[in-house]
Amino acid sequence: MTTGLDPIAATCPMPLAETERVLLGHGSGGQLMAELLADLTPRLGAPMLDDAALVTTGAPEVVMSTDGFVVTPRFFPGGDIGSLAVHGTVNDLAMMGAAPVALSLAYIIEEGLPLDELRRITTSVAEAARACGVRVVTGDTKVVGRGAADGLYVTTTGIGVRLPRAAPAASNGRPEDAVLLSGPIGLHGVTVLSTREGLGFESELASDSRPLHRLVAAMITAGGHGVHAMRDATRGGLASALNELAAASHTGVELEEPVIPVPAQVAAACDLLGLDPMHVANEGCLVAFVDPARADVVLAAMRERPEGAAATRIGTVVADHPGRVTMRTLVGSHRVVDMLVGEQLPRIC
Secondary structure: OOOOOOHHHHHOOOOOOOOOOOOHHHHOOOHHHHHHHHHHHHHHOOOOOOOEEEOOOOOOOEEEEEEEEOOOOOEEOOEEHHHHHHHHHHHHHHOOOEEEEEEEEEEEEEOOOOHHHHHHHHHHHHHHHHHHOOEEEEEEEEEEOOOOOOOEEEEEEEEEEEOOOOOOOHHHOOOOOEEEEOOOOOHHHHHHHHHHHOOOHHHOOOOOOOOOHHHHHHHHHHHHHHEEEEEEOOOOHHHHHHHHHHHHHOOEEEEEHHHOOOOHHHHHHHHHHOOOHHHOOOOOOEEEEEOOOOHHHHHHHHHOOHHHOOOEEEEEEEOOOOOOEEEEOOOOOEEEOOOOOOOOOOOOO
C-alpha cells in the first residue's frame, strides 16, 4: 500500500541539518560566525583577522573600521543603539592602537518608527561622538517598509590615526605574554537581555557601553610595542575574543577563573538563565596580550583610567595547544573555553 510519505523522512527521526542558509547564530560572534567569515573573506582577497585595518603605510598610519548595530531594545540602562554605535566603532579602531578622527553614520529605518525616537537616538549619537572627541562627517538614510527592519538598523564607519609606538594586531600574540582584562564581564549582555524580557536584573545593572580609546592610549604610552594584541570582548564574550586571538597568533591561552571579574548580579542572572558569563557580550571591556616585561607597568596605567580601574591579569599566553583556550576553574580542575556555538543572546549589539 502506498502511504504517500517520503521513505527517508519517515525513517529518520531527526531533520537533516541546514547547511546552505544563514542562521541567526552566524551573527553571534562565535564559532558559526568564524566559519562564515572563513568562507566569505577569501572571496574579498585576504582573510580579515582584526575588526579594523590599516589602509595606508605612510605616516601617520590610518586605520578604518565599519560595523552594524541591530540591538533590541534600542534603549537600555547604560545606553542605546546610538551611543552603542559610536562606542563600538571607536573601540574597534582603538584595538588597532588608533585614535578616532571621523565617523560616518547610516540609518535603515522601518516605516512607522516614531520621529521623536529617531531624534533621541541621533542626539545620543552626537553626544557620544563629542565625548569621544570624534566628528560625524557623512552618512546615509534609507527607509524600508513595515516589518522589514525591526525599527532601526545603524551602520557606522570610523577613520582613525594610529598612535606613535602602537603596533597591536591579532596575530602578534607571543608565548609568555600576560593576558590583561580591563574590567568586569557580562554587564552589557545581561542588561540588554533583562530589559528585553522584563527579567528585573536591569534595575541593578547597566551596560558597560563606553569608549576605550583613551584607555588604549594609556596602555600604548606605558607599554609601546609591548602591547602585542587587543580585542574588545563584544559578541561571543571574552571566550570568543580570546579564541580569536589565540587562533590568529597560533598560540594557546591559559586562564585563571578565580581572578576573572564577574559581577555578582551577572553571575546570578547567568546561573538562573543557564548562561556562561564567558560567552556574554560586553561593550566597554578589552582583553590584551602584553609582553611580560611590560605587563605590570601597563596594568598600572590601565588602573589609572576609570575604564580600567578594575583591570587585572587573568592568564598567560602559551606555546602549548595553539588556538585553544583553557581555564583552571574555581575548584582546581581544568576545562576548555570554547568559542560560543550558535546564538546565545540574539540582537545584543
